[in-house]
Each structure stands twice: as structure tokens, then as C-alpha cells.
Amino acid sequence: MQDLLYFSQQLINGLTIGSAYALIAIGYTMVYGIIGMINFAHGEIYMIGAYTALIAITGLTALGLAWLPLILIVALLCAMIVSSSMGWAVERVAYRPVRGRHRLIPLISAIGMSIFLQNYVHLAQGSRNIGFPALIEGGFNFSADGTFEMSLSYMQITIFVTTLVCMTALSLFISRSRTGRACRAVSQDLGMASLLGIDTNRIISATFIIGASLAAVAGLLLGMYYGSIDPLFGFIAGLKAFTAAVLGGIGSIPGAMLGGLILGVSESMTSGYLSGEYKDVVSFGLLILILLFKPTGLLGKPEVEKI
Amino acid sequence: MTTSLKKIVTAISTSVALMGAGHAAADIQIGIAGPMTGPVAQYGDMQFSGARMAIQQINANGGVMGEKLVAVEYDDVCDPKQAVTVANRLVNDGVQYVIGHLCSSSTQPASDIYEDEGILMVTPASTSPEITERGYELVFRTIGLDSMQGPVAGNYIASQNPKRVAVVHDKQQYGEGIATAVRDTLKDKGVEIAMFEGVTAGDKDFSSLVTKLKQADVDYVYFGGYHPELGLILRQARQADLDAKFMGPEGVGNKDINTIAGEASEGLLVTLPPSFDQKAENKSLVKAFEDKGEDPSGPFVLTSYAAVQLVAQGIEAADSKDPFDVAAALRSGSFETPIGNVQYDKAGDMKSFEFVVYEWHSDGSKTPVN
Numbered sequence: 274m275q276d277l278l279y280f281s282q283q284l285i286n287g288l289t290i291g292s293a294y295a296l297i298a299i300g301y302t303m304v305y306g307i308i309g310m311i312n313f314a315h316g317e318i319y320m321i322g323a324y325t326a327l328i329a330i331t332g333l334t335a336l337g338l339a340w341l342p343l344i345l346i347v348a349l350l351c352a353m354i355v356s357s358s359m360g361w362a363v364e365r366v367a368y369r370p371v372r373g374r375h376r377l378i379p380l381i382s383a384i385g386m387s388i389f390l391q392n393y394v395h396l397a398q399g400s401r402n403i404g405f406p407a408l409i410e411g412g413f414n415f416s417a418d419g420t421f422e423m424s425l426s427y428m429q430i431t432i433f434v435t436t437l438v439c440m441t442a443l444s445l446f447i448s449r450s451r452t453g454r455a456c457r458a459v460s461q462d463l464g465m466a467s468l469l470g471i472d473t474n475r476i477i478s479a480t481f482i483i484g485a486s487l488a489a490v491a492g493l494l495l496g497m498y499y500g501s502i503d504p505l506f507g508f509i510a511g512l513k514a515f516t517a518a519v520l521g522g523i524g525s526i527p528g529a530m531l532g533g534l535i536l537g538v539s540e541s542m543t544s545g546y547l548s549g550e551y552k553d554v555v556s557f558g559l560l561i562l563i564l565l566f567k568p569t570g571l572l573g574k575p576e577v578e579k580i
Numbered sequence: 581m582t583t584s585l586k587k588i589v590t591a592i593s594t595s596v597a598l599m600g601a602g603h604a605a606a607d608i609q610i611g612i613a614g615p616m617t618g619p620v621a622q623y624g625d626m627q628f629s630g631a632r633m634a635i636q637q638i639n640a641n642g643g644v645m646g647e648k649l650v651a652v653e654y655d656d657v658c659d660p661k662q663a664v665t666v667a668n669r670l671v672n673d674g675v676q677y678v679i680g681h682l683c684s685s686s687t688q689p690a691s692d693i694y695e696d697e698g699i700l701m702v703t704p705a706s707t708s709p710e711i712t713e714r715g716y717e718l719v720f721r722t723i724g725l726d727s728m729q730g731p732v733a734g735n736y737i738a739s740q741n742p743k744r745v746a747v748v749h750d751k752q753q754y755g756e757g758i759a760t761a762v763r764d765t766l767k768d769k770g771v772e773i774a775m776f777e778g779v780t781a782g783d784k785d786f787s788s789l790v791t792k793l794k795q796a797d798v799d800y801v802y803f804g805g806y807h808p809e810l811g812l813i814l815r816q817a818r819q820a821d822l823d824a825k826f827m828g829p830e831g832v833g834n835k836d837i838n839t840i841a842g843e844a845s846e847g848l849l850v851t852l853p854p855s856f857d858q859k860a861e862n863k864s865l866v867k868a869f870e871d872k873g874e875d876p877s878g879p880f881v882l883t884s885y886a887a888v889q890l891v892a893q894g895i896e897a898a899d900s901k902d903p904f905d906v907a908a909a910l911r912s913g914s915f916e917t918p919i920g921n922v923q924y925d926k927a928g929d930m931k932s933f934e935f936v937v938y939e940w941h942s943d944g945s946k947t948p949v950n
Contacts (some may be wrong), residue, residue, distance in 0.1 A: 279795050284785035318811040393684055400617045402808045404839040407819070415823070421795050500815040501808070501840040503619060506784060544788035550778040551750065552788075 276556035278415065278423040283545035284538060289429045289498070291537020292436035296326075297514035298489015298521070298529035299443065300360075300484025306460045306524035307480050308372065313383040314363050315488060317390035320504065322356040322489030323496040324398060327405055341408060345493075352489040359390075360485025361478055369474070387508070394504040402503045405496040432494050439487055440530055447526065452479055460524070513556075518561055522573025531571055535559075608643075608901065610635060610888060611670045613680030613690070614705075618657035619782075619808050622834050622878075623682055627704055628653065629874045630884030631679045634892075635920050644892045645901070656690070658683040667693035676700065679887045682880070684754040685707030687894035691719050700903035702890060704883035707829075708757050712927040716909050722883040722890065722919060723747070723853065724933035726754070729829055730761020732935045733851045736949075737800050737827060738763075738769035745771055746798040746824075748789065748813075750805030751778040758829045759804030773797050779809060786813045790820045798824050806831045810848075811840030818844040825849065825895040830879050830935075835944040846942040849949065851935045853919075856882040862918045 297319050304312045329348040338344055367386045369380045412426030446451040458466040459476045467473045496502050496509070513536060523531025536556055543555040563571065592872045612631045615624035622631035635649045643649060652675055654661040663686035663727055664813050670678060672692065678694060678701045680686040687706040694701045695716045702720045703711070712719055737745060745766055749759035756778065774796040779789060790813065793801060801817075801824050803810045810832045817824070817843075838845050857876045865885070869876035876882065890910060895901055898909035915922045923931045938946040 279791065282791045283788060286785075286791060289787070290785050334624075395617065399618065400621055401836060402619060402811065402840050404811075404842060407815070407842070410818075410819070421797075422821065426819060495784070500812055500842075501784070503808070505619075505782065509782060509784075540785075541788040545792055548777050549780070549789055553780065 274419055278421055278471065279294070279545070282423045283541045285423075285425055285429060286545075287541030288534060289432050289535040289537070289540035290540065291517075292432055293491045293495050293498070293533075294517045294537055295512050295530045296436055296439060296487045296494075298511060298518040298533050299440075299487050299526060301515050301518040302521075302523055302526060303456075303480050303484050305518070306526075307456065308368075308373075308463070308477060310368065310376070310379045311383065311515070312363075312368075312381070312481075312484070313511070314367070314390055315360075315484065316507035316509075316514070317387050317394075318356050318360050318363070318485045318507070319488035319492045319510060319514075320394065320502070321359055321390065321508025322352040322485075322492030323405075323502045323506070324394060324492075324498060325355040326352040326493035327502060330406060330408070345408065349490065349493055352493050353486040356489035356492070357482040357485040360481040360488075362476060363390075369477075383407065387511075391504055391508065393500040398504065400504055402501045404501050405499070407500060408497055428498050432498060435490060435494060437488055443483070443487070443526065446483075452523040453478070456480060493564070499547040510548025516560055519570055520563055522570030525570070525572045525574070528570055530574035535571075583860045593816040599713055605942065607648045608677070608895070609650050609652050609673070609675045610891065611652045611654060611673075611675040611680070611699075612884075613654040613663070613666050613670065614682040615658040615677055616653070616655035618659065620658045620683065620806055620829055620831075622836050623705065623831075623880055624655075624658075624839045626878035626880040627680065627682055627884045629869070629872075630704065630876075630881035631888050633865075633869060633872070633874070634885040638888070638892050644895050645899075646948065649888070649892065653885045654680075656681055656683075656686050658686055659815070660689050662684050663690040664693065666690065670694075670699065671697045676901070677891045677906075678702070679704060679884055679891070681706065683752075683755070684711060685752055687711055688753065690937075691716060692716060698903055699895075700891065700906055700917075702887040704887045705880045708753050710753070710757070711825065712929050714949025716928065718903055719912060720887075720890070720907075720924060720928040722838035722887045722917075722922070722930065723880075724757040725929060726761050726829070727932060729851050729935045730758050731765045733758075733802060733827055733829065733849075734762045734769070736849070736937045738766055738771050740800070740825075742771060742798075742800045744774040744796060745800045745802065746775045746777075746793055746796060747773060747802045747804070748775075749803070750780050750781040750806065750809055752781055753841075754829075754831060755781075755803075755805035757804070762802045762804065767926040779805075779813075781805065781809060783809065784812060786816050787820070789813065790817045793817065793824065794820060794822050799826060801826050803832065805829075807834060807837040807948055808840065811837045811845070814841040814848065827851075833879065833938070833946070835939060837940070837945045839940055841942075843942050845940055848940040850938050850940050850946065852938050853879050853883065853947070854934060854936045856919050865918055886919045886922065888917055889917050889924060 327346040329351040333344045369384045409428045414424045416422040455471045457576045517532035517536045521528030543552045614627040631900045652664040656666045667690040682705045684706040700718045704722050707726045709725045747763045749755040830852045833850035894906040894910045898905040
């Protein structure tokens with residue numbers, strides 16, 4: 274019983290972090306699915322989302338607002354607006370002018386954008402860790418006779434539920450709405466979609482905006498969950514989310530979700546049963562293994578050479 | 581076209597070289613290398629303010645051998661790669677004395693370059709024993725060693741009769757070194773070590789670690805590393821209702837841990853150099869800092885001040901500006917500084933330096949623990 278509680282606790286830890294990875298991974302996978310490039314600045318968009326949310330929370334609390342749901346909703350909206358305009362602007366400034374050139378050019382442009390945004394926040398907000406107020410505290414505790422107590426915090430529940438809602442909304446949007454259909458069309462064949470009268474530029478912008486908004490949601494959630502943010506934290510999270518996207522099959526939205534969860538759980542299980550030192554070894558080893566046997570990732574479709 | 585361009589280039593480089601030479605002849609340049617930015621910039625602030633104050637006061641008293649000291653400041657972000665770049669820049673700038681670096685992992689690679697290039701280095705903060713273990717002639721410090729700090733922490737924990745202790749570190753030179761010293765001391769005292777494990781510096785999610793600590797049912801956790809990680813561990817441990825006492829080295833003892841961990845930082849135990857700013861003989865110096873609007877209470881402010889002072893006193897004692905003569909003078913002499921009387925052994929370590937256990941409070945203050 275004791276061991277089972279410990280296992281469940283590690284599973285909860287892993288699923289929490291995994292669902293947040295999945296939210297970020299969506300941004301990588303959607304952009305890749307549509308224009309076939311990797312948006313390395315996406316981790317920074319997530320970081321900017323977290324900073325915006327923190328600024329909004331601090332501002333609202335200073336104004337004397339005390340009703341928690343309102344603070345969270347306003348902070349979330351601010352973060353989503355700032356992040357998505359940032360995502361949109363990054364695409365306009367750094368990717369659109371080089372779109373259609375050799376693959377390496379947008380890649381380098383993306384890395385440059387990532388370094389630029391990171392250092393911009395360094396300058397604007399300082400490079401120190403900033404504490405993020407724990408707004409959602411408490412949780413459920415489960416204990417069998419023994420000493421070990423499993424806890425499921427309200428924060429973790431919030432992360433699961435929010436991720437679930439966002440993912441469902443995104444799936445519905447992609448499968449049902451007009452823009453969603455256009456997204457799918459553009460991802461299948463950009464040239465043909467544009468011949469059929471789809472404004473591809475608008476669709477590409479929309480992809481960046483959607484990815485950035487989800488990253489902003491993750492920024493707020495993880496900022497609160499971890500308890501501190503710094504200008505570099507987008508980089509590591511971005512790397513993990515990118516891994517999740519590749520693991521699940523880059524270009525596939527369900528793949529990003531699955532990849533995120535697998536990565537999160539494998540990380541927490543490794544630190545739980547082996548040692549925290551091997552966490553990254555195991556997750557990236559897993560990535561290499563999966564890519565060796567299934568080069569397109571778990572749910573990726575094999576690419577058929579177009580003739 | 582080519583010739584005229586060449587001429588211009590030659591003219592510029594000559595004038596730059598002349599400017600450099602002119603500068604060096606009139607003053608003694610003191611390089612200060614440490615983190616101005618990055619996650620541990622707070623410690624860099626202490627280092628820079630201490631060293632600047634010493635330079636200012638020495639100059640006000642007529643300088644060294646009739647020459648003024650000039651501070652040349654470098655930012656290494658506490659990153660080993662940048663530290664090497666900084667060290668090379670110092671060499672190019674013709675600086676002969678360095679106060680720095682701060683993080684042991686930066687000091688170590690930088691000191692290789694200084695030793696090769698004949699530059700005297702005094703670190704006011706790096707506590708890793710390896711730095712002075714290599715038989716270098718030009719490497720000194722104004723701080724104790726992990727091998728002294730670790731036993732202080734280990735002995736304290738052992739004296740509290742704990743059931744089980746976990747020792748965690750950040751896998752970096754400083755953190756792992758000190759954690760190893762603590763573990764060894766505890767083992768010698770017969771304390772049960774439930775786990776000895778590394779985390780990744782820069783990580784944010786410690787929920788798995790906290791769960792593991794809970795499972796291991798430890799009552800003391802020692803963390804070797806810096807405040808960004810320990811702050812988050814404290815906070816996440818509190819959220820998970822982990823009931824254990826935490827302890828860390830001087831790398832976690834600054835007010836940033838309060839902004840990260842909030843209430844969870846109350847009761848944290850920290851080993852720190854003694855509060856030199858509380859000593860009666862440093863009253864006027866403390867006042868000088870306060871008049872400038874600076875806080876002299878940080879652990880590295882007065883050690884940096886002392887480092888500059890030692891360089892100045894060493895130059896005067898050697899009656900030479902050659903770093904090798906100065907190093908020899910530092911090894912043979914005895915010097916009065918705000919951190920007490922300093923005498924060096926052959927390795928470049930101070931013959932005596934003590935660490936004290938403090939209890940940290942959530943408002944950023946600390947009280948000594950007996």
C-alpha cells in the first residue's frame with residue numbers, strides 16, 4: 274500500500290508536469306505541421322507569458338483586488354494577449370521574410386529570435402529569480418496507516434483541468450471551425466490551399482497566435498506551480514516541450530499531448546525510483562530509442578514524397 | 581586603397597596600444613571579475629561593492645606606492661565559459677591583479693589562465709578546495725574552504741541527533757564538493773544517510789525529489805548549492821507537507837531565497853562566514869558603506885574589501901609590482917584586514933577561517949545558533 278501511494282504520487286507529479294509540457298509542445302507541433310519549421314523562440318514566448326501573468330497578478334493585488342478567480346482570469350487574459358501578439362510579431366519579423374528559403378535560414382532566424390527575447394527580458398526584468406505568489410494552496414491528502422502521505426494539490430488539479438479544457442477546445446477548433454479546416458488544408462499542401470483561395474498568411478499567423486496563447490496558459494500555470502521564474506526558464510521548458518513534440522510525432526496534435534505526458538511521467542519515475550541525476554539521461558535516451566524504431570515519432574504520419 | 585587602409589589600421593592600433601600603455605604606467609589596475617548579471621548576481625553585488633569601497637578608500641589615503649588603484653570590472657555571469665573569456669580579456673587589458681571570481685566553477689578555469697599569464701588572483705568567495713590544491717603560486721582567497729564549512733554543517737546536524745539525513749546537491753563543483761564534505765562528516769559521526777543525490781541546476785520542478793524525501797522519512801535535509809534551487813525545494817516541500825529541517829551553505833544565505841520560498845524559508849539553517857560587519861573594529865567601515873547607501877552585511881562584501889587590501893598591502897610589503905613578488909610577500913607576511921588577521925599557507929589558503937551556523941528568517945534576517 275505504501276509503495277502504491279508512492280507510485281501514485283510520482284505518477285501525479287509526472288502527469289502534472291507532462292500536461293504542462295504538452296501545452297507548450299502544441300506550439301512547436303502546429304508550426305511544424307503547417308510550415309515545416311521549428312520555432313525555437315517558442316520557449317521564450319512561454320516565458321514572456323509567465324512574466325506578463327506575474328506582472329498582472331502583482332498589479333491587480335496592488336490595486337486591492339482580492340477575488341482569486343478574477344485575478345487569475347485577468348492575468349491569464351493579459352498573458353495570452355501579450356504572448357500571442359509576441360508570437361504574431363515574431364512570425365512577421367523573423368520568419369515570414371525568410372519563408373520558402375533554404376530550411377536552415379528560418380531555423381537560424383528562430384534561434385536568433387530566441388536569444389534576442391531571452392536577453393530582452395534579462396534587461397527589462399533583471400536576471401534574478403522572481404518569486405511567483407502561490408495563489409492556489411492546499412489540496413487533498415491520502416494516507417494509509419503508514420507515514421507516507423500522498424497529496425494531490427488543488428494546483429495540480431487546476432493544471433490537469435486547464436490542460437484538458439484547452440486541448441479539447443483546440444481539437445474542436447481544428448476539426449470543426451472554418452479556420453481549423455483551413456489550418457488542416459494549409460498543413461496538407463500550402464501551395465494548393467492558397468490556389469483554392471485560402472489566405473495562407475492569415476492561417477499561418479493564426480497558428481502562431483494559437484500556439485503562443487497555449488504557451489501563455491502554461492506559463493501562468495507552471496509559474497504558480499514552481500514558485501519562481503527567471504528569464505532562462507523558457508529555454509529549458511522549450512527544450513523539453515520540443516522533445517515531447519518530437520516524441521509524439523512532430524506535426525501531430527494528439528502526438529504532442531501524448532509525448533508531453535510520456536516525458537513528464539518518465540522524468541518523475543526516473544527521479545523517483547532511480548535518481549534525479551538520471552532524469553534527463555532517461556528521457557532523452559527514450560527519445561533516441563523511439564526515433565530509432567519509429568522515426569516519425571509515436572503518432573506521426575510517415576511522410577510520403579510528393580511527386 | 582589597400583595601403584591607405586593599412587596605414588589607418590596601423591595608426592589606430594598604435595594609438596590604442598599607446599593609450600593602454602599610458603594608462604598602465606600611471607595607475608595600478610585591479611580587475612574585479614564576478615557575476616553582474618545572471619541567477620547569482622546578488623552575490624556579485626556584494627563583491628563589487630566591497631572591492632570598490634576598498635579601492636576608493638585606499639586611493640583616498642594616497643594609493644599604493646604613490647599610485648592610484650583603478651577598478652576594471654568584468655561580468656562572468658558565474659558561467660565557466662564566460663569566466664574563461666573574461667580571464668582572456670583581463671590578460672589582453674594588461675591587468676595584473678584580479679579580485680574574483682565568485683563561483684568556484686568560474687574561478688577554477690579562470691585561475692589556470694591567470695597562473696599561466698602571471699596574474700595574481702584573490703577570490704573573495706570561492707570555497708572549493710580544488711582551487712588551491714594544484715600548487716599554483718598566484719592563487720589566494722579571503723574565504724574558507726568547503727572542507728571547513730562542510731564539517732561545521734555536518735557536526736551541527738549530528739549534534740541534533742537526527743534519525744535520517746538526506747544530502748542533496750546541484751552537481752556543480754561548489755555544491756557537490758560541500759555536500760560530499762557534509763556526508764563524510766555525518767558518516768564519521770555514525771548518522772544514517774538516507775540518500776545522497778544530485779539535482780540539475782536551473783531545474784524548476786522538484787516534486788519528485790520532495791516525494792522521495794517524504795518517502796525516506798528524513799528529518800534533516802542538507803542542500804549543497806545555491807538559492808534558486810533550494811528556494812524552490814523549500815517551497816515545494818512546504819506545499820507537500822514535508823516535515824524536515826533544511827540546511828545549506830553560504831551560497832543559499834541571501835535575501836533572494838525569501839522572495840522565492842517566502843514563508844518556507846523560515847527556520848532554514850545556513851553556515852556563513854561570521855558577520856564581520858558586527859565586529860567593533862569595523863564600525864567606521866560599516867558606516868562608510870551605509871553612507872554610500874550600500875549594505876555591508878552580505879557574506880562577501882568585506883571579504884572582497886579585504887582581498888583588495890591584501891593586494892595593496894602585498895605590493896607595499898614586496899616593494900614591487902611584480903605579481904610573483906607580491907605573492908611571495910603575501911605568503912610570508914601577516915596582514916590586518918576587516919576580516920581579521922590574515923596569514924597565508926603555501927597553498928594560498930588562510931591559516932584560519934571559521935564558519936558559523938545561522939538560522940534564517942522569512943524576513944531575510946538571521947540569528948546565530950549555538
